[in-house]
Amino acid sequence: MQKLFLFLLLSVCFSMAKAQNNLQFNRVVTISADSISSCSSGCADTLLFRSFTIPANKVLKIESINFIAGNYLLFLNSTPFSKTSSNITNTFPIWLPSGDYSIYFATYITSASSTGSYAYLLSALEFNVVD
Numbered sequence: 001m002q003k004l005f006l007f008l009l010l011s012v013c014f015s016m017a018k019a020q021n022n023l024q025f026n027r028v029v030t031i032s033a034d035s036i037s038s039c040s041s042g043c044a045d046t047l048l049f050r051s052f053t054i055p056a057n058k059v060l061k062i063e064s065i066n067f068i069a070g071n072y073l074l075f076l077n078s079t080p081f082s083k084t085s086s087n088i089t090n091t092f093p094i095w096l097p098s099g100d101y102s103i104y105f106a107t108y109i110t111s112a113s114s115t116g117s118y119a120y121l122l123s124a125l126e127f128n129v130v131d
Helices: 002-016
Strands: 022-037 046-054 058-068 073-076 079-081 094-096 099-106 116-130
Touching: 022 046, 022 058, 046 058, 046 116, 058 073, 099 116
Parallel strands: none
Antiparallel strands: 022 116, 046 099, 058 094, 058 116, 073 079, 073 099
């Protein structure tokens, strides 16, 4: 009898508990930019700055970011992404909630800038957050 009562009590508790929202696939998102820089010294601190907004009730799942960076680092907001030779680790997927974001190349030392090709491609999936 006690086991039956405990089972019924747990069943009622679980049925009353609300799970997290569900995700519904919306679309594929790509953000890309490329440029050839002929500046070799005293160049801009940032290159190829792009901003994007993830609307309310949506999330973005970044699957990959591929880039050619020269002497610059690629940043998503203030988080750097690595080239394979650095000690920065890139772990995917990266989930972003609704809000404003930016992606860009930057250097901490303008004298370290160099001529060359710069490009990135961010590939992501956008989901609707539904009840």
